[in-house]
Amino acid sequence: MATILTNAKQLTADQKLEEVMVKIDDGIIKEIASQIEITAEDNVENLEGQLVTAGFVDVHVHLREPGAEKKETIATGTKAAARGGFTTVAAMPNLRPAPDCPETLASIRARNEESGVIRVLQYATITKQQLGREIVDMENMQDAFAFTDDGLGIQSAGMMLETMQRAVKLGMPVVAHCEDDSLVPGGVMHEGTASARLGLPGINSVSESVHIARDILLAEAAGCHYHICHVSTKESVRVIRDAKRAGIRVTAEVTPHHLLLTDEDIKTDDGNFKMNPPLRSEADRQALIEGLLDGTIDMIATDHAPHTAEEKNVSMLDASFGIVGSETAFSLLYTHFVETSIFTLNQLIDWLTIKPSKAFGLPFGRFEIGAAADLAVLNLDAEGEVDPSQFESKGTNTPFIGWRYKAEPTMTIFGGEIVYRKEAVK
Template identity: 55%
Template sequence: MKTKLTNAKCLTSSNELENCEVLIEDGKIRQVAPKVTEEVDQLLDAKNNLVAPGLIDVHIHLREPGGEYKETIQTGTQSAARGGFTTVCSMPNTNPVPDSEASLGKLLQKIEEDAVIRVLPYASITKGLKGEERSDIKALFDQGAFAFTDDGVGIQTANQMLQAMKEAAACGAAIVAHCEDNSLVYAGVTHDGEVSKRLNLPGIPSLSESVQIARDVLLAEAADCHYHVCHVSTKESVRVIRDAKKAGIKVTGEVSPHHLILNETDVTENDANFKMNPPLRGKDDQEALIEGLLDGTLDFIATDHAPHGEEEKANGFLGAPFGIVGLETAFPLLYTHLVQKNVLSLSELLDRMTKKPADVFGLPYGTMEEGAPADLTIIDLEKTAKIDKYQFASKGRNTPFHGWEVTGLPVMTIVNGEVVFEEKVHA
């Protein structure tokens, strides 16, 4: 089966758009050229829009099994496809937790049955995410676990983390950490700063994140393990990761779109659509995150897509769960607020949503090179729309960006040469 993507624009190394066509054969990219002359079985029309490598998100929550009222593998991957993502990595805070070969096996089977894009599932570092008994890291990695995390909770004891890192290093797996020292959280629900004082809410200090990262980078050095930090949110965390990288420690980090675009001053009322963990920090933290993304301290962007029921999120900061959705809004928000405002170039943004996450985790995706999987995202860089949470494919409506006007929308997503999302044009 040969397919040609025609009327496309490719991004050049000088960050300019030029005409191109893409030949796809048997799920692989065979040629990217100004003109493909070979006869094909199928034509796909990009309608003069940008063709880019499929976006990659290594941090999402699909909620299934156990939380299907929030999201399912099917709805979550449909949401990802609409957002231009072709590969996502699902977190293990489900019920049951993928902490055994039996539970991971069932999850892998369900993904095979229901996912419309590629899903690489994490397994947990500890049984039940309880921080006590370690999962069998080697067995789970051999079975197909992407990496290991107790995302949602921090590993509280240094020895538990050290032993997990040693086991992961022995089989070439990565340890991925939600960094939070519980003794420093103080039952907080928002950033300990201006917003917590104004709304009279208990605050989460920045120190609760940064001190655990500081501990872990030294443990990673001792274990010679690849250690990846989830959703970095503070200027101190950026500094610790930067220093660790300079010291040659195998540490990488990600930042979420909401921490790049928002800060605590955007929280004007007790609206739990602004409640996430880590919380929106100060303006100086936001600036440090952008600087860290630009200089490579923070390697790439990940959404931390975390759907919840509308009733749950209606309970205000004190009663609602942490988390917002992000798969369908990530690229247009970042394009509008970073690229169009000349903070990042288009090529830098795409690099941090495709090639960089693939490189960090050794994945064979995120490029348009000959022979690579035909994972492609077609993006209309001129299209402007208002974000409408009621139009999401995700079951989650919990976003602080409802009603925001954005530009640059994915209009087609292709995985292994197959169209998994195409924007329908209404007459």
């Protein structure tokens, strides 16, 4: 039995909304046309004039299972992603046990498949237990999405070079959280006027950019695809731009919160504003926007990082690093960038779909005949506010509570099946 989406709209290359119907069968988009024949056996979904796009692809989420199920589970994390319009996520390996050997990687991948409502691609660690001491058995972990010790920068240049050289032979990317530990002793927020005002220890910008510069030169030497997580500083953007001009194979992501907030938005000692990398200055934020627009930064990724209320509703000195983002990303970005004509809707959707897929060689993020029926339905006329009581995620740790937005995902289809549908307010 096929599913027919009627009264839908698709976004054209020239920014117009064009009425279409979509036929889905066997998990594949079979037809996109102005008129499609409907039979008595077909399941019909009337989209009432809403936009249909490829499902979003997020290369940076934390699902917490196994090891920290109080924060999130595979089920709750993927439901949260589906509510945000995502149909593919790549899960970071800061788990316990960590996917640092073939057997544990296989076990976690099986759990993702069993419990996830959308597609989960699983990272493997670079080092055993993420301790930075011994590189994992990379050659027998090619089922991983990529290798990363995300949350912890690889401090040894020699170890990172060896990792990249081995990854090249496997045809796999190396993904990095960039932070020189010797430059950030005890910091909890960006080092600047806001940290001085609040009396909190700062994290300086160079701790990130110097690590990126080092790794880019190592990637050039190794010939490796090197991907940089959550870029946050203007110096980092400059270094990445120069690397791309030099032909080095580097890609980069930016988070919604670094595009939307700065350290000056932190008015009190509030643990919900504690994230790593931290919220930076307005000059940094503007550089990130410019980097997206000129192609220096390739994509948007949420770094969805749920924590319990007990871990976040405390001083920044004691709070865990992290912010949830799967369920708020599209709506907040649309409201603050598309509605204000800083980004076009086409650009925003590309940064959430085709750009991450192309960067990592994934066959997803495409709204076309023959592609997987992974779709997001977006109501561009919806209005609301960020309300954690409506979240599917266990985590409610966000500084965006109460923010008004326009536009939201109302249905998410994965493999031809509806995995999220907006219901009445709980």
